[in-house]
Amino acid sequence: MAFKNRENFGRIGAVLAAAGSAVGLGNIWRFPIETGRNGGAAFVLVYIVCVIVLGLPVMISEFMIGRSTQSNTAAAYRKLSPGTQWKWVGRLGVLTGFLIFSYYSVVAGWTVEYAGYALTNVFARESDYKQMFSDFASNPFWPVLWLFVFMFITHVIIVRGVKSGIEKVSKILMPTLFLLIMMLVFCAITLPGSGPGIDFIVRPDFSKINGMVVLSAMGQAFFSLSIGMGCLCTYASYFRPDTNLTRSAVNVASIDTMIAIMSGFIIFPAAASAGYMLTADDVGPSLIFITLPHVFQQAFSGAPILAYVFSVMFYLLLILAALTSTISMHEVITAYLKEEFEMSRKKAARIVTCSCAFLGIFCALSFGVLSGFKLMDMTIFDWFDFVSSTILLPFGGMLISIFTGWYLNKRLMYDELTNYGTVRVRYFKVLVFILRFVAPVAIGFIFFNELGFFDVFS
Ligand code: PFF
Numbered sequence: 510m511a512f513k514n515r516e517n518f519g520r521i522g523a524v525l526a527a528a529g530s531a532v533g534l535g536n537i538w539r540f541p542i543e544t545g546r547n548g549g550a551a552f553v554l555v556y557i558v559c560v561i562v563l564g565l566p567v568m569i570s571e572f573m574i575g576r577s578t579q580s581n582t583a584a585a586y587r588k589l590s591p592g593t594q595w596k597w598v599g600r601l602g603v604l605t606g607f608l609i610f611s612y613y614s615v616v617a618g619w620t621v622e623y624a625g626y627a628l629t630n631v632f633a634r635e636s637d638y639k640q641m642f643s644d645f646a647s648n649p650f651w652p653v654l655w656l657f658v659f660m661f662i663t664h665v666i667i668v669r670g671v672k673s674g675i676e677k678v679s680k681i682l683m684p685t686l687f688l689l690i691m692m693l694v695f696c697a698i699t700l701p702g703s704g705p706g707i708d709f710i711v712r713p714d715f716s717k718i719n720g721m722v723v724l725s726a727m728g729q730a731f732f733s734l735s736i737g738m739g740c741l742c743t744y745a746s747y748f749r750p751d752t753n754l755t756r757s758a759v760n761v762a763s764i765d766t767m768i769a770i771m772s773g774f775i776i777f778p779a780a781a782s783a784g785y786m787l788t789a790d791d792v793g794p795s796l797i798f799i800t801l802p803h804v805f806q807q808a809f810s811g812a813p814i815l816a817y818v819f820s821v822m823f824y825l826l827l828i829l830a831a832l833t834s835t836i837s838m839h840e841v842i843t844a845y846l847k848e849e850f851e852m853s854r855k856k857a858a859r860i861v862t863c864s865c866a867f868l869g870i871f872c873a874l875s876f877g878v879l880s881g882f883k884l885m886d887m888t889i890f891d892w893f894d895f896v897s898s899t900i901l902l903p904f905g906g907m908l909i910s911i912f913t914g915w916y917l918n919k920r921l922m923y924d925e926l927t928n929y930g931t932v933r934v935r936y937f938k939v940l941v942f943i944l945r946f947v948a949p950v951a952i953g954f955i956f957f958n959e960l961g962f963f964d965v966f967s
Contacts, residue, residue, distance in 0.1 A: 515579055515671075518747045522676035524760045527735075527744050529679040529833030531765040532686065534616060535733040537830055538797050540769040541776040543729045548717030549709040549777075553770060555723055559730040560762050563951055566943045567736045567906050568762060570913040572754040573925040575745030581844035582739030585746065589917060598908045602739030603845045605901040609738070610838040610861075611868035612893035614663070617831035618655030618873070619646070623798060624824035630817055632802045642798045647877030656869045663835045664862040667843055668855050671747050675836055682829050689826045690771050696819055697778040700808050706781030710773045724958040727951060732898055733765055735837060737906035743841045753932050754925065768830075775823070776801070783807030797827065839865075868893075899959045907952040914944030 518526055544552050578585040583599035590596070622645060626632060635641050646652060666674045698707060731737055741761075748757070776796075780786070783804045802820065809816035839861055846857035871879060875888040882889060913922065919941065926934045 516747060517749045518671065518676050518744070518752075520749070520752060522672075522680060523744070523748050523752050524757050524764075525679040525683045526675050526747075526833075526837070527741055527757065527761045528764040529683055530735045530740050530744065530837030531733060531761055531834075532683075532768045533733075533735075533830050533834030534613065534620075534827065535729070535834075536765065536769040537772040537827055540729060540733065541773050542796055543725055544710065544773050545777075547722045547725050548714060550711055550713035551715055551717040552722055552726060553710055553773070554713055555718060556726040556730060556769075557766060559723075559726045560734065560766055562943065563727060563948050564730045564734045564736060565758055565762055566940055566948055567731075567910055567952075568734055568741055568758045569754060569926070569940065570909050570944060571736065571739070571741040572745040572748070572758055573913065573922055574909075574917075575739075575742035576748045576750075576752070576754065577921060577925050579746050581746065581848045582742045582841060583845050584848060585739075585742055586912070589921075590912075595912055595916065598905065598912060599739055599742075601901065601905055601908070602737075602742070603842055605738035605897050605905060606740065606838045606841040607861075607865065608868075608893050608897035608901070610835060610842070611865045612872040612890055612897070613831070613838065614659050614835055614865070614869050615652065615656050615873045615890065617659045617828070617835055618652055618657075619798060620824055620827040620831055621655045621658060622651060623802075624821070624828055626802075627817070627820035627824045632806055632820055633813060633816065635802075638799045638802050639795075642795070646798075647880065649874060649878050652873040652876065653870055656873050657866055659831070659835065660862050660866050660869065662832065663839050664858055666836055667839045667858045667861075670854060671840075675840060678836065679833060682833050686768075686826060686829045686833075689822050689829070690768060690775070693819065693822055693826065694771050694774045696815070697775045697782075697808075700778060700782035702782040702784070703778030704781065706777035706779070707774070709777050709781070710770070721958075724955055727955045728899075728903065728959060731902055731906050731952070731955065733769060734762060735834070737902040737904070737909065738838075738841065739905070740837045740841050743844050744837065746844070751928060751931070753928065755932075755934065755936075776804075779808045780804050900956070903952050903956040903959065907949050907956065910944045910948035910952065914941060914946075914949070 574585050574589065575582070578588045580588060582602045583596060586599035587596040666678050668674065697703060735741055745754070748754070780800075785800070785804050785807065801823070805820050805823070806816050809819060839858070842861045843854065843857045846852060846860055847854050872890040872893055875882065875890040880888060884892065887895060923934070923937060926932070926937065
């Protein structure tokens with residue numbers, strides 16, 4: 510039974526909202542880093558295979574679970590498996606969302622500060638970008654303020670509800686984001702000397718593919734597609750009965766992959782044109798907050814106005830991408846509190862925002878006053894990132910595929926996929942096979958790899 514007074518996304522709204530969740534800092538920041546680290550075009554090819562073979566089946570699973578139950582992620586598993594422990598998969602998703610929202614918003618907040626730098630042309634005046642970043646990140650005030658601002662904007666959208674909040678904003682932000690990224694790609698690939706950067710992502714060197722590259726591609730695919738914490742399950746609970754789940758999943762995965770590859774087409778050509786080869790030191794926040802401001806100034810050194818416009822557009826792009834993702838994380842927890850504890854959307858959202866803002870403060874300060882506060886050489890921010898993205902997301906993804914592959918009633922799955930016989934589905938057996946055997950084993954590999962069990966591959 511569905512919860513009362515539930516809203517629904519329209520057909521396009523459903524795809525844009527889910528794509529908004531998927532497209533985020535993971536695409537524009539993490540994907541190019543992983544591509545750079547793992548040998549360029551060969552990694553991109555492996556990544557695409559991972560999205561198709563593993564990402565899509567798990568995404569379709571989350572869609573089926575959400576739409577069939579019309580519930581928040583915790584209630585969804587409970588309804589599909591009454592009296593069993595599977596309910597913990599949903600609850601785990603809510604916990605993961607809670608942790609990710611808290612630390613992801615810190616980086617999202619930094620993008621606001623950097624958009625401000627770009628707007629006021631600070632990059633043209635500064636030269637020591639490393640110092641500038643460390644001064645800002647370690648400041649006890651500004652990162653916390655921007656964290657609050659970002660969470661507050663997310664909060665306002667969530668309070669407005671599914672249709673006039675999430676859907677409406679996604680319909681404005683996603684096309685804007687697309688336009689911005691197209692303009693940035695055009696500028697980057699037409700820069701003089703951008704050739705080697707383009708080659709890097711279009712000419713695969715298959716000798717670069719090894720076990721480590723495959724595992725990194727799988728891990729990146731899961732993070733980027735927002736799989737494993739009930740985000741897509743929650744959004745699918747707002748899908749209409751006639752939404753074609755497979756087509757929506759293919760659309761979301763294609764948009765997400767396209768945006769990730771396009772980010773590569775911005776960063777590598779711009780870096781090549783600036784005579785800059787990205788190295789392992791450019792990983793982490795330093796890529797977008799230290800290396801890129803430098804790259805943009807160098808690449809457009811002959812036309813400072815272009816450097817200005819390019820930087821403004823790039824940081825605006827980051828803000829939009831991060832915002833559509835934080836909205837989805839917030840919604841997972843808000844829907845859970847609202848429905849499980851029967852409170853208003855407003856009150857649920859307030860609890861989520863306040864508690865995550867509280868946790869976020871510690872994450873933000875861990876680059877400054879709390880930087881000495883370490884456990885096993887990791888700061889508070891590192892712990893949030895590690896526990897949620899490295900452990901809980903793949904673990905959640907593995908449980909979801911086992912749940913749908915082995916436990917969930919196949920008739921119910923078939924009915925959901927075919928919209929009760931109105932859509933043709935020819936791949937059902939393949940899907941079940943992947944969910945039963947391929948996905949759990951492969952995700953198990955990502956999981957243990959990320960915990961450092963397979964260092965032999967490197
Ligand atoms: N997919 C988002 C990104 O690429 O930045 C991050 C994310 C959002 C992960 C929502 C998990 C999630 F549930």
